[in-house]
Amino acid sequence: MRRSACLIFNPVAGQGDPELELGQIRAMLEPEIDLDIYYTTEEIDADQLAYAAVERGVDAIIASGGDGTLSAAAAAVVGTDIPFGIISRGTANAFAAALGIPDTIAVACETILQGKTRKVDIGYCNDQPMVLLAGIGFEAETVERADRSAKNRFGMLAYVLAGFQELRNFQTFDVEIETEDKIIKTTAAAVTVANAAPPTSVLAQGPAGIFVDDGLLDLTIVAPVSKAGAIAATFHLFQTASTGTAVERNDIGYLRGKQFKITTDPPQKVVVDGELVGTTPIEVRCVPAGLTIFVPTVEEEVLTEKLEGLPNLTVELKETADNGE
């Protein structure tokens, strides 16, 4: 039987020529898959189109655009078993990088044509689906700076430039992190909760690896006390991310868990999958195997927890703790 799919296409994502790109996608997929194509508009987002496609009972949903489009469309298929195809055409393409999906149109289409699927975890941040990560503090401020016109002019460099500008406003905040069995308090410049993260999301790279099918979220606390410390900590994270090792600096901590409740003083901006969504407090939880995607497999490793050395750290064991899980 011939396959069919709903293709959700953002015509303004990234810096390429959308007509050419759609032509390439159709030329590759249509010989084998009947495509029902929908464009996102300024008013109609990818999630609306994807929810409507789920209602119609489509066989598969393929989303093509930047991380915002992919993440929004993915939200609609959570818990449905409808396979989700990813064709990245954005600026950062963190979504594809984190899930190990090739970010060229040709190879992404090839992945969908091969038809191999796997289940991955999905997070919820205050009831909003989150495929990649929630960033509090530094990352959120950086994303806000790298606006559409900056991305059009500078592409990926817009995020790097925004990061450097943001360092000038270096600020820390008090944070309280409640897990299933602990309450952790410290002072931080950035707190990141990742379901999946590409190596370029350096602020998420405390642990030696972030796995998208382990049923757990990885939380990284970056807590430098000065701009120089922030640069050194970021560089260390960049290095450990490239080599796949865990961090060793006192101003970086990490832990894993199924859910985290995070409060900050003062309230901080929050970015979920690259889009600004509001401010703290947030509650983030993991839904194991909530999403079925067309993707190659990713290896799994065992991770540990490291909190010692963080400034003003208190860790209080909760009386109701269920350590046995």
Ligand SMILES: Nc1ncnc2c1ncn2[C@@H]1O[C@H](COP(=O)(O)OP(=O)(O)OP(=O)(O)O)[C@@H](O)[C@H]1O
């Ligand atoms: N036809 C359209 N015209 C104008 N804006 C659109 C249209 N379709 C989608 N959008 C907007 O595009 C944004 C999503 O962009 P997306 O994340 O796909 O691309 P990007 O910004 O190039 O990529 P990245 O997030 O990787 O930088 C949403 O804010 C959405 O409202």
